[in-house]
Amino acid sequence: MLAYIIGIVLFALGICVSVALHEAGHMVTAKAFGMKVRRYFVGFGPTVFSWRRGETEYGLKWIPLGGFCDIAGMTALDEVTPDEAPRAMWRFKTWKRTVVMSAGSITHFILGFVVLYLMALTMGLPNPAAAAPTRPVLDSTSCARSAATKEQVQAQANTACPAGAPAPAAEAGLRAGDKVLAVGGKPVSTWDDMLAAVQATSGRTVFEVQRGAEQLWLVVDVPKVKRWTPSGTKEVGMIGASPKQLPLTVQYGPVSAIGATLGFTGSMFAETAQRLVQFPERIPAVVTAIFGGERDPNTPVSVVGASRLGGEAVEQGIWILFFLLLASLNFFIGVFNLLPLLPLDGGHIAVVWYERVRDWIRGLRGKAAGGPVDYTKLSGITMALVLVGGAVTLLTVTADIVNPIRLQ
Template sequence: MSYIIGVVLFALGICVSVALHEAGHMVTAKAFGMKVRRYFVGFGPTVFSWRRGETEYGLKWIPLGGFCDIAGMTALDEVTPDEAPRAMWRFKTWKRTVVMSAGSITHFILGFVVLYLMAVTMGLPNLAGPTTTEPVLASTSCARSATTKEQAQDPTCPPGAARPAQAAGLRAGDKIVAIGGKPIATWDEMLATVQATSGPTEFDVQRGDQRLSLVVDVPKVQRWSSSGVKEVGMIGASPQLPAATTQYGPVAAVGATFSFTGTMFSETAQRLVEFPERIPAVVTAIFGGERDPNTPVSVVGASRIGGEAVERGIWVLFFFLLASLNFFIGVFNLLPLLPLDGGHIAVVWYERVRDWIRARRGKVAGGPVDYTRLSGITMVLVLIGGAVTLLTVTADIVNPIRLQ
């Protein structure tokens, strides 16, 4: 049941995001005096609608998006005589740019708000993943041989297994300062030093305000690694990993959220660049291949992951995915490709630059771009977008990405 609730909540979050995207277009268009004919949430048959002023508002049966109908978005749009003076294409370039980019800006604001609320409540996740910077023990265990990958990944200690760290008096929270007189700064240094050691060895330990010297009898064991089985020293200890999230106060969270948002924008841009080369892996997954967790997902796939996150109680992941999706949609929508908003913005600025050049040459303005000449390119891009959507939805149904 919690899984279904998670899926529904995530899908609802996406629907609200898209509805607010269109609301961003509507609010800015009205603010500049453009005529907004209709604002609807969803597609398909109308459930209900009402008119307030000159705009019809309503809800449609299929809650997958929405639309904002602004009179005269392009010069090809039909407008009535009373709408003509307020047609969108007649307004200044910067005003049209603001209106068309308002949808993406709304996504960015939503993503930022979600991240800020996470920062002051559950904390922001560590995008770099768990890393160890100091040789601090989280726990002690046993030192045992493991000659296969499966054995190495199994944390179970067999009965009677030696526990060198515990036997020497090492505890959780102890910081290893030196081993055999050699200073230790990181867990990796400690691991390498222990693996090259055997027999009674002096460990200098910082325990709170105390500085201790403990002798650990380091045994040699057979351990599997990607390069083969090797005989190494082992004391049976696990590192203390940094917290998965970092929580902030209301003021500090503002700067932390801005910094985190910048990182997410960078990663979003990188994913967009890698997007085309990951499509073949989606096709492979559809026909039974292993699903690469880095392949693109559709709204269906994102909702399923959101459902799994709720099922496991990982709300940090749920809201992080929701914020990530908002950033991705916002950036993607600004790509200079029709029929995306970014494509319309590109056309608007092409007209502006073209007319500026013509004015320098003593010529009159060239007039609005003829969108019929771009219809072929637009149709190709629509077909490609539809095909990619179909592939990702299919992969998310037959071979979805799952939480490990």
């Protein structure tokens, strides 16, 4: 239980640091372009302490859930003092405002990449090839013996063969590292293909095998034995061989880790985009889970649910999953925040570029620039999106409390 609680705290702390750095990304880029940054605080609520350095007040608030960066004149409606007016954010060039508003998401992307890169150097990254169907390559040979129950099958995997037990694969000359190409003239491409072909045959059977640069044809005398299968105990062919398993993770050096991390980051971005597209259609399943239905592991989770999973990962010693969850959440927050919806940063970026394109078109028509967008006209849409976002957050948090997704 202690490890579980520590995991939850560590994961929640990681999220808080990520969001605080998100706001720091806005602050650093705004200051670099000469915009006036009034305040940068970590957390919300009453102030614990603060200090002023130059024109910016820095501080910590009691509720450690993210933070905020107050940039003068983010929109033309924001009140600014006479000395702030020339440096109001809305007066700056489009590309500079875009950089500042996207800096938060970019910070999340950098954090996710750094987490994955450090994983690649230390504990390794998940091996994509390990998730593919197992190749028909032998890792070892053993004997063919009956097993009437699942427990017997599991026990035999950890015990040596009894003296005199038939070992068809070894007796026919099959070795570790051999790749089976065909069984009885039937081509096989995966271990499951080979297993099905072997179980369906008996007696002297020709195995076409690739051994290094050689191609061999070995005759295996396949016996019939009684074996437990998920569909019941059956009499099947068996040769006594185990598949060569690929490592679940791959560790890299400092240079090779860069390419591996970039590739893995790309796959995580693709998965994040897919989850965002599927997000609306999975909300009904969240509601069902709240009222006692089985929780679909593919339904959205809140920060609460992600922290619980992080706690379970630490409790079970699966640190690689803990850091993968942290990197994945950073990518998700970064991509989600760039959606062209107010009040997200992506919504503000969309407004900025609308102004830019609109003024370009007006210029082609010989008209003057149209000026900043009136955000009051967008307040209704913004409030609707805030309410929808709040409702979704409430649903996911509730589901993560009453019916959370758990590690198997």
